[in-house]
Each structure stands twice: as structure tokens, then as C-alpha cells.
Amino acid sequence: MNFLAHAYLSGTNQEIMVxxxxxxxxxxxxxxxxxxxxxxxxxxxxxxxxxxxMHPVVKRTKDRLRPGYGKFAGVITDMFYDHxxxxxxxxxxxxxxxxxTLLVYATVQKFEPYLxxxxxxxxxxxxxxxxxxxxxxxxxxxxxxEGLSRRSAFASNMATATQALETDYPLxxxxxxxxxxxxxxxxxxxxx
Numbered sequence: 575m576n577f578l579a580h581a582y583l584s585g586t587n588q589e590i591m592v593x594x595x596x597x598x599x600x601x602x603x604x605x606x607x608x609x610x611x612x613x614x615x616x617x618x619x620x621x622x623x624x625x626x627x628m629h630p631v632v633k634r635t636k637d638r639l640r641p642g643y644g645k646f647a648g649v650i651t652d653m654f655y656d657h658x659x660x661x662x663x664x665x666x667x668x669x670x671x672x673x674x675t676l677l678v679y680a681t682v683q684k685f686e687p688y689l690x691x692x693x694x695x696x697x698x699x700x701x702x703x704x705x706x707x708x709x710x711x712x713x714x715x716x717x718x719x720e721g722l723s724r725r726s727a728f729a730s731n732m733a734t735a736t737q738a739l740e741t742d743y744p745l746x747x748x749x750x751x752x753x754x755x756x757x758x759x760x761x762x763x764x765x766x
Contacts, residue, residue, distance in 0.1 A: 577656065589685070592682055593608065593614060594616070599691075629757075650719065661711075675704060712736050
């Protein structure tokens with residue numbers, strides 16, 4: 575899952591949300607330097623990623639993408655799933671998507687002293703362009719994938735991935751619809 579899903583799955587605890595948001599930039603045992611609740615968010619992020627990576631429906635999505643995108647199929651899958659969450663956010667939350675994204679940005683900014691350098695670098699761009707809100711549109715996913723492709727050290731072909739999304743939109747949406755409720759249940763159990 576990508577930024578939107580991780581933020582959404584954090585619930586209402588701001589520190590858990592921050593930990594979940596920054597976790598990709600916190601390597602290994604670096605998490606020990608963070609306050610307890612932020613550390614829980616980092617751990618939750620890792621649990622979500624492990625569950626997602628091992629799930630057969632997600633594997634099916636990645637396998638569909640792998641011929642055209644190789645090792646980047648997982649990143650693209652995460653982006654596609656965030657698109658479906660954003661596009662259908664009113665089904666998952668009483669809070670409108672725009673309001674939720676602004677809450678996420680304000681929360682993360684409030685904990686600026688704890689943000690890794692990488693997050694401090696991209697966060698202003700994310701906020702200015704409202705990436706999380708733009709995920710609801712294919713053009714928003716396209717812009718994010720183009721950015722990832724430019725920053726990739728290897729030829730990724732990610733900039734063309736929305737063509738695959740548009741071609742097989744119902745198949746990718748069906749995968750998301752099967753997977754996401756299971757992820758939500760898993761996170762509920764993990765947070766008990």
C-alpha cells in the first residue's frame with residue numbers, strides 16, 4: 575500500500591499515523607530512536623507491507639504487471655490500490671477525501687522534528703500538489719508514477735503504467751475490492 579492507505583489504516587492516533595507515514599524512510603533499528611507511539615506506527619507500516627506482499631490477490635495484481643514493469647510491479651500495485659481507495663474514499667470514511675488529506679499533512683507537519691530528511695524533502699511537494707487527493711484521478715496516479723520513474727536509478731517504465739490501469743481497470747479494481755477488506759481486518763487485529 576502507498577501513503578494514503580497507510581495514513582487511513584492508522585486510525586485516529588496522530589503519532590501512529592506519523593510513524594506509518596515515515597516508515598519507508600526509517601531503516602531497520604533506526605525506529606528505536608522514536609517515541610513509543612511513532613515506533614508503533616513504523617511497526618504497523620511494516621506489518622501492513624508484509625501482509626500486502628504475501629497476499630495472493632496482491633500477487634495476482636503484481637503478476638499481471640510484471641511483464642511490462644518487472645521489479646517495479648509492486649510499487650505500481652501500491653499506487654493502483656491507493657487510487658481505488660481515493661476514488662472510493664466515501665465508502666471507507668465519513669471524512670471527505672480532501673479533508674482527510676489536509677488532516678494527514680497537518681498531522682505530519684506537526685511532528686516535523688521526527689521526520690527523516692527524505693520525508694522533509696518531499697513533503698512540501700506532496701502538500702503543494704496534494705498528491706493524496708490527486709490519487710483519486712488516473713491523472714494524479716500518472717503524475718506520481720512519472721515522478722517515481724524520473725527518480726529511479728533504473729529504467730522502470732512506470733510512467734506508462736496508467737495505460738495498463740486504463741486497459742484492465744475492472745480487473746485491478748476487483749483485486750483491490752477483494753484485498754482491502756482483508757487488510758482492514760488484519761490491521762484491526764494487529765492494533766488490539
